[in-house]
Amino acid sequence: xxxxxxxxxxxxxxxxxxxxxxxxxxxxxxxxxxxxxxxxxxxxxxxxxxxxxxxxxxxxxxxxxxxxxxxxxxxxxxxxxxxxxxxxxxxxxxxxxxxxxxxxxxxxxxxxxxxxxxxxxxxxxxxxxxxxxxxxxxxxxxxxxxxxxxxxxxxxxxxxxxxxxxxxxxxxxxxxxxxxxxxxxxxxxxxxxxxxxxxxxxxxxxxxxxxxxxxxxxxxxxxxxxxxxxxxxxxxxxxxxxxxxxxxxxxxxxxxxxxxxxxxxxxxxxxxxxxxxxxxxxxxxxxxxxxxxxxxxxxxxxxxxxxxxxxxxxxxxxxxxxxxxxxxxxxxxxxxxxxxxxxxxxxxxxxxxxxxxxxxxxxxxxxxxxxxxxxxxxxxxxxxxxxxxxxxxxxxxxxxxxxxxxxxxxxxxxxxxxxxxxxxxxxxxxxxxxxxxxxxxxxxxxxxxxxxxxxxxxxxxxxxxxxxxxxxxxxxxxxxxxxxxxxxxxxxxxxxxxxxxxxxxxxxxxxxxxxxxxxxxxxxxxxxxxxxxxxxxxxxxxxxx
Numbered sequence: 001x002x003x004x005x006x007x008x009x010x011x012x013x014x015x016x017x018x019x020x021x022x023x024x025x026x027x028x029x030x031x032x033x034x035x036x037x038x039x040x041x042x043x044x045x046x047x048x049x050x051x052x053x054x055x056x057x058x059x060x061x062x063x064x065x066x067x068x069x070x071x072x073x074x075x076x077x078x079x080x081x082x083x084x085x086x087x088x089x090x091x092x093x094x095x096x097x098x099x100x101x102x103x104x105x106x107x108x109x110x111x112x113x114x115x116x117x118x119x120x121x122x123x124x125x126x127x128x129x130x131x132x133x134x135x136x137x138x139x140x141x142x143x144x145x146x147x148x149x150x151x152x153x154x155x156x157x158x159x160x161x162x163x164x165x166x167x168x169x170x171x172x173x174x175x176x177x178x179x180x181x182x183x184x185x186x187x188x189x190x191x192x193x194x195x196x197x198x199x200x201x202x203x204x205x206x207x208x209x210x211x212x213x214x215x216x217x218x219x220x221x222x223x224x225x226x227x228x229x230x231x232x233x234x235x236x237x238x239x240x241x242x243x244x245x246x247x248x249x250x251x252x253x254x255x256x257x258x259x260x261x262x263x264x265x266x267x268x269x270x271x272x273x274x275x276x277x278x279x280x281x282x283x284x285x286x287x288x289x290x291x292x293x294x295x296x297x298x299x300x301x302x303x304x305x306x307x308x309x310x311x312x313x314x315x316x317x318x319x320x321x322x323x324x325x326x327x328x329x330x331x332x333x334x335x336x337x338x339x340x341x342x343x344x345x346x347x348x349x350x351x352x353x354x355x356x357x358x359x360x361x362x363x364x365x366x367x368x369x370x371x372x373x374x375x376x377x378x379x380x381x382x383x384x385x386x387x388x389x390x391x392x393x394x395x396x397x398x399x400x401x402x403x404x405x406x407x408x409x410x411x412x413x414x415x416x417x418x419x420x421x422x423x424x425x426x427x428x429x430x431x432x433x434x435x436x437x438x439x440x441x442x443x444x445x446x447x448x449x450x451x452x453x454x455x456x457x458x459x460x461x462x463x464x465x466x467x468x469x470x471x472x473x474x475x476x477x478x479x480x481x482x483x484x485x486x487x488x489x490x491x492x493x494x495x496x497x498x499x500x501x502x503x504x505x506x507x508x509x510x511x512x513x514x515x516x517x518x519x520x521x522x523x524x525x526x527x528x529x530x531x532x533x534x535x536x537x538x539x540x541x542x543x544x545x
Contacts, residue, residue, distance in 0.1 A: 017131070017142075018043060018044045019042045019043060019145050020036050020044075021043070021046060021146070021147055022036070022043060023045075023120050023123075023147070023148070024046075025047035025052045025105075025110075025114050025116075026053060026057070026150060026152055027447055028437060028454060029047070029054065029150030030101065030110055031075065031454045032150055032454045032458070037113075039461055039462055039465060041465075045114040046140075046142070047114055049116065050117060051102070052101050052104075052105045053098045054152055059094060060179070061173070061202050062205035064175075064201055065092060065093040065094060065201065065228075066091045066092050066097065067226065068445045069090055069258055069285070070089065070231075071243070072246055072250055072445060072448075074087075074100065074447065075447065078107075081104065083240060085100060085103070086231070087239075088230060089229065089231060091228045091285075117138070118138065119137040120136055121401060122134070123401060123402070123404070124402075124403075124404040125404065127406055130432070130470050132144050132145075132147040132432065147432060147433045148435075149398070149438070153393060153443060154176075154391040156396035156399075157177055159389060160365075162368045163366075164368040164370075167368065167369065167370045170372075170383045170385065171183070171384045171385070173384075174386075175199070175386065185209045187209075187210075187211045188211060189380075189381060189383045189384070190213050190382060190386065191214045191382040191385045192215050192386045193365070193373075194389045195217045195218075196221060196341065196388060196390050197221075200343050202386055203215055203388075204345060210354060213349075214355075215356070216365060217328075218361055220331075222308070222330055222335045223342070224287075224290065224311065224343070225342070225344070227283070228344060250445060250448045252525065254444070254523045254524065254525075255291050256442070256445035257287050259291045259292030260292060261294070261295040262293060265300070265303065278307065278310045281293060290336050293307060297335075298337065298494055299493060301334075307335045307336070308330075315329050315347055318348060321350070321351075327359050328350065333498040337494045337495040363377045372385075373385070394419070399412060405429040406429045406473075414427065419438075420440075421440050422534075422542070423441070423456075423482060424439055424442075425456070425531075428479055431473040432471060432472055432473075436450065437453070440517075440519065441453060441520060442520050442522075442524040442527035442528070443519055452528055459535060460472065460539060460542075463539065467544075469544045471545045472544050475543055478534075481541075486521075490521045496517070
């Protein structure tokens with residue numbers, strides 16, 4: 001494979017030729033660029049925004065922060081950066097994380113290889129030229145040997161389609177497309193539509209200053225306390241001394257968090273021991289109560305009822321008005337079967353006189369008016385509407401780009417009845433295209449998955465470079481075997497019975513919603529073992545020519 005030291009103008013395609021194009025300058029795109037440079041490849045990153053950061057660039061809504069411990073979230077590959085960076089909180093807020101990723105971009109001089117304000121709209125494979133042509137919204141055209149998507153699992157915001165949305169005369173924002181300029185809620189009448197993770201974080205902040213906050217909830221979620229705290233110099237020094245231990249822990253746990261399921265089943269212990277354990281988890285930081293609970297919590301219906309009842313009673317204790325408390329307790333899914341938002345005094349918000357909860361299932365929103373929101377039984381005049389309506393997860397960002405592989409077949413066509421992949425990173429019919437956070441990669445504590453996937457792709461590119469190979473394509477039999485494994489490990493999970501982005505029901509397939517296994521539900525170590533096995537067998541299942 002020829003290494004291109006400078007971009008070359010391809011007269012035939014009227015496009016600039018690179019070795020590799022990376023779509024997205026978030027956490028995965030930045031790290032991939034570093035590794036591509038180490039391979040000596042000429043790389044270009046195309047980024048829709050005006051700065052680096054991905055998730056932490058676009059999501060600037062009030063209260064936005066990690067729900068993974070900060071020191072388990074940052075990059076592990078750079079010892080200098082680990083030694084110099086001081087995380088100010090156990091769960092860092094968005095501005096700090098954006099600063100961190102800008103520090104990485106500065107340290108490695110990455111911006112000279114990034115083209116900002118360049119939203120990718122299409123990418124087409126040319127079999128004769130063994131290259132991809134990537135086009136951007138502003139008319140730019142670029143060719144590369146390899147195409148690497150770093151577009152994120154939760155990066156395509158979804159808006160509702162209420163009548164009259166364009167007529168609203170106040171301010172309106174989606175949490176995933178928040179403006180850089182501060183939004184002042186003080187003394188304002190604010191509506192928040194949605195109570196998922198971003199909605200919960202927004203609500204608990206807006207309630208501090210808004211004159212009136214009206215929350216429109218369609219589906220309540222099980223939330224658990226974050227228990228955030230600041231990190232002083234002495235504690236940060238102790239954390240730095242444990243970084244090897246911290247990252248080794250993330251390497252061995254089920255979801256790459258510092259927490260992993262307890263070795264006991266729910267009914268292996270007495271009721272007294274069980275309650276004491278649940279109380280302990282509820283009082284601890286982070287996701288322990290979700291991913292560090294009894295090992296059968298997400299597979300045994302009766303065990304799940306125990307934890308659901310426990311958390312429901314906590315909500316009843318924290319919310320004074322029991323009618324409101326019951327509205328906040330999910331009735332259509334058990335604890336942990338959907339993503340669990342972590343909160344800081346979220347339930348206490350509903351004790352405030354300036355906060356009203358509207359049950360949007362009982363009284364649905366019928367339209368947005370010039371002055372507010374109309375439901376089936378009332379009208380609410382507001383100054384600001386916040387749409388915390390989530391994302392078209394996992395494959396949504398892929399659907400918004402016109403990917404065309406061999407013979408002009410689109411990725412949408414291939415994924416018409418649900419996405420497929422080889423270890424979430426390759427798809428048959430799309431040679432030399434690698435997906436860093438494609439469907440069926442191990443998610444969980446995402447930066448830990450990002451580092452593994454970037455290094456796996458980089459190792460494959462290095463193997464191709466060393467052996468004079470120019471084309472890589474996943475084979476159908478290997479994809480079928482991987483998908484059989486993906487479906488097998490999902491069996492018996494209570495979460496597979498629940499409508500959520502984790503089961504693909506946010507995707508409209510052939511005009512209807514079809515539940516399928518939309519993510520890898522096995523352990524991160526099992527995922528890595530499968531991917532590493534492919535590499536160890538000489539990239540078995542990938543046609544290299």
